[in-house]
């Protein structure tokens with residue numbers, strides 16, 4: 001149950017509001033510039049978590065790479081204004097997109113992917129953005145409208161953590177979202193935030209494609225014993241309660257951390273590993289769900 005009143009949409013033209021069970025979810029019209037920027041992007045999948053640090057960016061980048069490996073043209077839109085980490089994870093730090101008039105061209109990533117991140121627009125990767133709410137909403141709209149994606153089979157959208165105003169703005173401003181993938185770690189507190197994210201998406205009538213549980217089983221490299229460091233059960237319970245598909249559980253894998261820090265996506269660098277196999281399985285399910293053959 002939400003108790004917040006969203007009025008951010010008064011920033012936009014063509015606003016109307018719809019009241020559902022005590023909350024008002026505003027429905028701004030999507031500006032034509034954003035529609036035309038994404039007109040040749042066939043499918044859009046949004047990665048959302050609620051809690052920070054649960055692996056959204058890792059999952060968004062590796063899913064995009066797994067789509068590319070499966071022969072689909074794919075891209076990543078990193079709309080995390082506070083911590084845009086996609087360039088770091090793909091070894092693209094310091095790159096700047098080509099500017100063509102008032103349009104921005106995505107930066108080429110591994111496996112011919114197209115990458116666009118708020119991070120490319122900062123002078124230094126450790127620059128912080130300290131904008132207030134309305135400025136954030138406007139900046140996001142401009143960003144979404146100015147990137148020329150060209151043709152793409154699938155675009156993965158990586159969001160900042162939380163279920164706040166900017167998340168709402170982004171979900172409202174991306175046309176024809178195929179669905180949202182919820183990411184959580186197994187621990188209760190992360191699942192609690194994931195539940196909020198699920199409810200927000202449901203309220204907005206955006207389809208939910210399923211849930212990925214990240215940082216599940218850890219197999220000790222010395223003794224081979226398995227541990228569930230973040231607990232177990234809470235995420236699966238949430239999927240049952242909300243009627244969500246469980247797309248898979250990814251292990252807590254130290255290699256993922258090492259490769260991410262080196263800027264090499266896991267699915268490309270360690271294709272035979274258990275974690276990569278899991279990503280490929282997840283992408284197969286997502287392809288079926290969005291009708292990408």
Ligand SMILES: Nc1ncnc2c1ncn2[C@@H]1O[C@H](COP(=O)(O)OP(=O)(O)OP(=O)(O)O)[C@@H](O)[C@H]1O
Nearest residue numbers: 052053054055056057058161215251252253257260
């Ligand atoms: N399955 C995993 N096993 C081990 N480490 C992981 C796994 N998934 C992600 N990580 C590590 O966890 C940290 C957080 O991951 P990531 O940045 O993808 O999370 P996030 O949800 O995008 O965070 P934020 O909310 O700050 O955007 C990173 O150091 C990443 O390498």
Ligand SMILES: [Mg+2]
Nearest residue numbers: 056057080085
């Ligand atoms: Mg992130």
